Amino acid sequence: MNNDFTEQDPVKLYTLHRTASRMLPGRNAPIGIFDSGVGGLTVTREVMRQIPEERIVYFGDTARVPYGSKSRETVIRYSRQNIRFLKTRGVKAIVIACNTASAHAIETVAAESDIPIIGVIYAGAKTAVNSTKNKRIGIIGTAGTVASNIYPHVIAQMDGNVKVYQKACPLFVPLAEEGMTDDPLTKEIAARYLQEIKDVGVDTLVLGCTHYPLLRSVIREAVGENVTLVNPAYETALELKALLKRENLLNDGKDDADGKDKYEFYVSDLAEKFTDFANSILPNDVTNTKKIEIEEY
Amino acid sequence: MNNDFTEQDPVKLYTLHRTASRMLPGRNAPIGIFDSGVGGLTVTREVMRQIPEERIVYFGDTARVPYGSKSRETVIRYSRQNIRFLKTRGVKAIVIACNTASAHAIETVAAESDIPIIGVIYAGAKTAVNSTKNKRIGIIGTAGTVASNIYPHVIAQMDGNVKVYQKACPLFVPLAEEGMTDDPLTKEIAARYLQEIKDVGVDTLVLGCTHYPLLRSVIREAVGENVTLVNPAYETALELKALLKRENLLNDGKDDADGKDKYEFYVSDLAEKFTDFANSILPNDVTNTKKIEIEEY
Numbered sequence: 001m002n003n004d005f006t007e008q009d010p011v012k013l014y015t016l017h018r019t020a021s022r023m024l025p026g027r028n029a030p031i032g033i034f035d036s037g038v039g040g041l042t043v044t045r046e047v048m049r050q051i052p053e054e055r056i057v058y059f060g061d062t063a064r065v066p067y068g069s070k071s072r073e074t075v076i077r078y079s080r081q082n083i084r085f086l087k088t089r090g091v092k093a094i095v096i097a098c099n100t101a102s103a104h105a106i107e108t109v110a111a112e113s114d115i116p117i118i119g120v121i122y123a124g125a126k127t128a129v130n131s132t133k134n135k136r137i138g139i140i141g142t143a144g145t146v147a148s149n150i151y152p153h154v155i156a157q158m159d160g161n162v163k164v165y166q167k168a169c170p171l172f173v174p175l176a177e178e179g180m181t182d183d184p185l186t187k188e189i190a191a192r193y194l195q196e197i198k199d200v201g202v203d204t205l206v207l208g209c210t211h212y213p214l215l216r217s218v219i220r221e222a223v224g225e226n227v228t229l230v231n232p233a234y235e236t237a238l239e240l241k242a243l244l245k246r247e248n249l250l251n252d253g254k255d256d257a258d259g260k261d262k263y264e265f266y267v268s269d270l271a272e273k274f275t276d277f278a279n280s281i282l283p284n285d286v287t288n289t290k291k292i293e294i295e296e297y
Numbered sequence: 298m299n300n301d302f303t304e305q306d307p308v309k310l311y312t313l314h315r316t317a318s319r320m321l322p323g324r325n326a327p328i329g330i331f332d333s334g335v336g337g338l339t340v341t342r343e344v345m346r347q348i349p350e351e352r353i354v355y356f357g358d359t360a361r362v363p364y365g366s367k368s369r370e371t372v373i374r375y376s377r378q379n380i381r382f383l384k385t386r387g388v389k390a391i392v393i394a395c396n397t398a399s400a401h402a403i404e405t406v407a408a409e410s411d412i413p414i415i416g417v418i419y420a421g422a423k424t425a426v427n428s429t430k431n432k433r434i435g436i437i438g439t440a441g442t443v444a445s446n447i448y449p450h451v452i453a454q455m456d457g458n459v460k461v462y463q464k465a466c467p468l469f470v471p472l473a474e475e476g477m478t479d480d481p482l483t484k485e486i487a488a489r490y491l492q493e494i495k496d497v498g499v500d501t502l503v504l505g506c507t508h509y510p511l512l513r514s515v516i517r518e519a520v521g522e523n524v525t526l527v528n529p530a531y532e533t534a535l536e537l538k539a540l541l542k543r544e545n546l547l548n549d550g551k552d553d554a555d556g557k558d559k560y561e562f563y564v565s566d567l568a569e570k571f572t573d574f575a576n577s578i579l580p581n582d583v584t585n586t587k588k589i590e591i592e593e594y
Contacts, residue, residue, distance in 0.1 A: 065366075171472070189482060
């Protein structure tokens with residue numbers, strides 16, 4: 001494995017801007033997480049599990065969901081607005097909990113930022129490269145993520161001998177949002193989408209869309225027991241923890257009693273529907289989702 | 298049938314604003330049509346067939362698609378922006394070729410407008426009421442259209458004795474956009490969605506989403522031969538023609554040689570993808586799709 005991929009590591013990019021004059025948020029500031037909608041809650045769940053002492057501000061862009069079918073340019077514009085909003089909430093670091101936005105926007109927005117911004121692609125790709133024995137990795141995601149070729153690009157930087165096979169699965173998100181996570185039709189669609197990936201004999205498959213962990217069991221059934229499933233949500237939470245530690249930004253627990261909500265949720269539309277979905281997948285009760293006008297940021 | 302529903306007829310509302318001072322577009326100005334994306338092309342196709350002499354400016358809001366899962370407030374805001382854009386193109390009348398936007402926004406935007414604006418709901422509902430013998434009408438559409446209760450509301454104004462049965466079919470749009478219009482899985486999903494509608498014995502079914510005519514054959518198979526399928530796209534084109542005639546706004550063919558494109562297409566994202574889809578369903582070649590920044594309007 002070639003470890004010489006510092007140039008591609010977006011985690012490092014923000015440091016270029018550390019000379020900026022504004023007072024940066026301290027260690028007890030919250031973490032910002034954004035996604036095109038509800039999918040990023042799978043990442044949020046992992047962050048809550050891995051670093052339970054951290055405060056979180058989540059933004060779900062439910063007015064403009066989905067990002068997966070939109071252009072690079074549009075997704076970058078939306079990501080910049082989302083980041084500007086999260087910065088108004090005083091966050092100390094940002095996680096782009098959306099594969100499409102990570103794919104299109106991470107390099108641009110990380111290079112513009114004075115606080116660390118990480119996406120979900122890098123950690124997932126690194127874990128997949130470390131996991132594969134036969135040097136064949138499968139990637140499933142939205143049309144946007146697949147067309148961006150970000151996973152093959154990042155993986156090639158890490159290990160030029162790995163072959164990457166990609167497949168867009170556009171029906172997975174609506175099926176997950178319809179709650180059809182254990183439906184025979186979903187199984188049939190999964191079997192069909194994943195046949196090619198199976199045929200080429202990958203031993204590792206990246207769930208390259210934050211909704212896909214919700215379909216984990218049908219995906220497992222379709223690819224069989226011998227394929228390692230990589231969930232970038234989990235890997236990203238670990239990467240975030242390591243990053244905060246390295247930067248001396250881990251919450252020290254000394255500033256919790258100031259009356260702020262530990263977890264804040266914001267959306268650009270339909271707060272109530274979001275709250276229902278969030279309560280179905282997060283360990284803590286979500287009661288305080290607020291709607292904001294994201295186009296004003 | 299009670300014909301006393303003038304209050305609910307949005308076609309009439311714009312006349313309140315005819316006193317506005319601006320010079321209104323003349324009879325040879327184009328018709329504006331907008332939709333959340335590509336679905337409205339089924340309406341455009343019918344307008345091209347029914348009134349082939351008319352010029353058309355189409356706007357597909359592909360950056361913010363879909364509208365079906367968004368709130369009333371958001372859909373009204375988007376519709377206002379889309380209308381402001383179409384007015385910059387000098388249109389003489391506007392068709393909201395999207396059931397969700399028609400459901401949420403037509404009354405608001407028609408009441409604000411100095412040119413006629415019609416939606417797809419009213420014409421479809423009227424045809425269904427005229428068609429049903431057993432006074433049982435089914436409506437299928439997006440979650441947004443169904444939740445708005447616009448069809449039951451409009452139909453109740455037309456005939457209080459009609460029973461309306463609604464069913465949201467959220468997977469139909471992604472299935473149509475995946476091109477799975479003749480797939481066994483789509484048939485299975487259609488059978489499942491339409492079972493309730495079939496069980497209550499409707500004799501008329503409104504295809505209450507502009508994508509659904511693309512799935513007409515699987516819907517036909519699911520409901521059987523004895524149910525009349527109402528396609529609001531067709532009915533709306535007829536209504537538009539009657540409206541233009543009544544208002545003396547039909548194109549007289551005397552202003553065609555001024556170098557303007559007869560059909561203009563604009564989108565808010567991914568012009569190329571739109572052009573491909575448009576060419577698969579429109580009779581004329583689409584070559585000139587332009588991308589605009591809809592949030593600036």
